[in-house]
Amino acid sequence: NRRIVLASRPHGAPTPQNFRLEQAPVPQPGAGEVLLRTVYLSLDPYMRGRMSDAPSYAAPVEIDAVMGAGTVSRVVASRHADFVEGDWVLGQCGWQDYSVSGGEGLVSLGPDVSHPSYVLGILGMPGFTAYMGLLDIGRPKAGETLVVAACTGPVGATVGQIAKMKSCRVIGVAGGPEKCRHAVDVLGFDACLDHKADDFAGQLAQACPDGIDIYYENVGGKVFDAVLPLLNTSARIPVCGLISAYNATSQAPGPDRLALLMRTVLTKRLTIRGFIIFEDYASHYDEFARDMKAWLDAGQIKYREDRVEGLENAPQAFIGLLQGKNFGKLVVRVGPD
Numbered sequence: 001n002r003r004i005v006l007a008s009r010p011h012g013a014p015t016p017q018n019f020r021l022e023q024a025p026v027p028q029p030g031a032g033e034v035l036l037r038t039v040y041l042s043l044d045p046y047m048r049g050r051m052s053d054a055p056s057y058a059a060p061v062e063i064d065a066v067m068g069a070g071t072v073s074r075v076v077a078s079r080h081a082d083f084v085e086g087d088w089v090l091g092q093c094g095w096q097d098y099s100v101s102g103g104e105g106l107v108s109l110g111p112d113v114s115h116p117s118y119v120l121g122i123l124g125m126p127g128f129t130a131y132m133g134l135l136d137i138g139r140p141k142a143g144e145t146l147v148v149a150a151c152t153g154p155v156g157a158t159v160g161q162i163a164k165m166k167s168c169r170v171i172g173v174a175g176g177p178e179k180c181r182h183a184v185d186v187l188g189f190d191a192c193l194d195h196k197a198d199d200f201a202g203q204l205a206q207a208c209p210d211g212i213d214i215y216y217e218n219v220g221g222k223v224f225d226a227v228l229p230l231l232n233t234s235a236r237i238p239v240c241g242l243i244s245a246y247n248a249t250s251q252a253p254g255p256d257r258l259a260l261l262m263r264t265v266l267t268k269r270l271t272i273r274g275f276i277i278f279e280d281y282a283s284h285y286d287e288f289a290r291d292m293k294a295w296l297d298a299g300q301i302k303y304r305e306d307r308v309e310g311l312e313n314a315p316q317a318f319i320g321l322l323q324g325k326n327f328g329k330l331v332v333r334v335g336p337d
């Protein structure tokens with residue numbers, strides 16, 4: 001039973017030394033418990049926050065504790081009435097091969113699931129995040145212009161595709177030409193810009209001749225700087241994530257732009273609203289699950305996974321996620337189906 005624990009807290013970008021691979025005995029399920037074997041492990045940007053002990057909306061991972069994560073597992077042995085040996089289950093088993101659970105927070109998916117890992121992405125937390133942030137805060141209307149960055153990841157790609165279904169003009173932002181081509185050719189966005197380009201701000205202004213009505217905020221930093229002057233009156237900004245700053249150890253250099261931001265909020269009557277998906281929207285989950293399944297089945301939503309083989313490769317893959325090395329929803333295949 002291998003498991004990856006938090007060895008030390010990162011200062012800036014995480015390094016392999018912040019993680020440690022350990023061996024532990026396979027736990028035994030007691031009465032009312034199940035033994036689970038992890039098959040897929042989800043790697044997500046929020047985990048950077050859990051590695052840090054700075055105050056946040058969720059408690060940090062303790063030093064020497066197993067890194068937490070959403071997982072899809074098989075039930076190996078069950079002494080719990082609701083779970084059957086061989087079933088797939090969605091849970092929070094963390095970065096390890098085996099775990100024991102009393103069933104809290106476990107969702108049984110049954111014995112046959114066509115794409116078990118999808119519940120970690122498009123049919124799970126990131127898809128739900130895209131759906132609620134866009135529809136409840138972004139409130140897209142036909143003909144409006146939407147900008148979304150990290151636009152080939154599970155949140156951004158889904159936001160842009162739902163906005164296209166709502167007849168918006170969608171401008172994606174991604175790192176590099178290959179991701180940008182994918183956004184236009186596969187996801188159907190109207191245009192996609194590379195945030196690493198020298199004249200990114202100028203390109204964004206050109207791509208948004210009618211301004212920006214919705215900016216779905218995933219990254220912050222220089223993408224937000226380029227967006228701010230283009231925002232239209234009554235623009236909406238669902239603040240979903242600020243990944244460009246997750247590894248920051250100090251304020252970004254440059255002049256203080258708070259006064260400019262607040263003046264723009266006032267004069268453009270902006271709606272800027274942050275949200276934490278399950279804290280704010282848990283009661284809407286069924287509605288999301290129904291719509292998203294129907295859209296996927298109908299081919300209206302495309303979904304790309306970036307699969308990494310082997311638990312031992314999780315730390316490097318996670319480090320890469322914060323540098324844009326993933327291309328699609330990052331999932332680790334920990335063991336055989």
Ligand code: NDP
Binds near residue numbers: 045129174
């Ligand atoms: P992604 O799979 O899209 O991975 C993150 C991507 O962010 C990278 O691939 C990279 O894409 C981009 N990125 C990384 N660093 C930078 C940078 N400095 N500047 C610009 N882009 C950068 O992640 P998700 O789809 O899972 O998550 C997207 C966002 O949503 C994150 O901010 C995450 O924290 C947030 N989130 C928020 C939730 C909530 O409840 N509020 C729930 C789930 C996610 P590229 O190479 O294209 O730049």
